[in-house]
Amino acid sequence: MSEAENWSPRDLVEAIRSGDVYGIAEAGMMSYEDADYIADYWQTYEQYHGVDPVGDEDEKYAKLVERASTREFNKAVGSGNISRIAYGVGHQRDGETDIADWKQYEKIKDLFRSEPQYTDYTNNIFQAIIFSNQVPPTGRGKTNTGYTLIDMGQSVNPEMKVWTNSKSDPFEDLPEQWSDIKNTIRNHDGEGLILLDDASVFLQYADQTKGVQMSRELKLLRKNNTHIIIIAHTGMDVPKDIRRQVFMINKLSETEAEFGYGITEMEGQDRLEVSNIQMSIANIPETDINYESEDDQGYEIYFDDDETSENNQSNPTPRSSKIQFPETVNSKTDKIKYLSEVCGMKNKEIADYLEESEQTVSYHLQK
Structure with a gap:
């Protein structure tokens, strides 16, 4: 399996199919109520037929899964539920998309x-x-x-x-x-x-x-x-x-x-x-x-x-458009250091931008 933060829906599906994890592979593509009903159907089918409905290619099971997953995918696309969408993508045996990609x-x-x-x-x-x-x-x-x-x-x-x-x-x-x-x-x-x-x-x-x-x-x-x-x-x-x-x-x-x-x-x-x-x-x-x-x-x-x-004639000392400071950058010292260290501005550019003297800028950079 992948690391926890990087797991793939495909990992879970393959683990279920290989028997490493017990469950129904399609369960991640449907609501709790539908999954509960289909789990009961699966259990009953095995009792009467001696084989699970997937292995027996049971048409009723396939239609139940199709209807349940269709409803959930419709809701997932409308609400932006990437976990549900990613699981559906990962359910395909040859799929490569994982949930970490979707989140990014x-x-x-x-x-x-x-x-x-x-x-x-x-x-x-x-x-x-x-x-x-x-x-x-x-x-x-x-x-x-x-x-x-x-x-x-x-x-x-x-x-x-x-x-x-x-x-x-x-x-x-x-x-x-x-x-x-x-x-x-x-x-x-x-x-x-x-x-x-x-x-x-x-x-x-x-x-x-x-x-x-x-x-x-x-x-x-x-x-x-x-x-x-x-x-x-x-x-x-x-x-x-x-x-x-x-x-x-x-x-x-x-x-x-x-x-x-x-x-x-x-x-x-x-x-x-x-x-x-x-x-x-x-x-x-x-x-x-x-x-x-x-x-x-x-x-x-x-x-x-x-x-x-x-x-140039109307504004001999050009200034850049307003820079958005992070929320943690509040004080004058923090802003001056941010413009110098992060934005790469020189002392004169900082002074022009903040309407301060170069002496003030130098003072705060030394603090």
């Missing part, structure tokens, strides 16, 4: 839910960078995970509109000019999601001003109920002003990833680590969305030079 998938979906069910996430607008700090970072399934997240987001809200910068998928193409993208999301009534594939093509060599501009746009996306998933390379190819505000997803392999926030540059290496890991996923599923998996599928998005210049 539901936690990921909480990132899209206005009222999380399995976590305490408070922001239902999901903004994330998918990267890999492995060597090499290629071949880690970053794009596939991006589309899997779209699958999960649309399972939460089937009406969610999706735009991408890839012409190979079935979604609407993003405009190539950022000002047009803003108009698109402003004119959309409802929830939306933007997927930027191969973002390093247009973000890796973006100057600080454009990085700050893009970080400001994250606030606009939140205001307009629009998620964004940025698929990068190593993570270092995305400006710091963006990295410090979003969820970071580090792909360790095609199916494994770390989900969290805050980044730390690995000492002596041009790579990043997730500072605060919230979830470690071992079995990210393949997406159901058809797309071309070749490299460099995402076309370039262009920022508006005129708009950038205007922003």
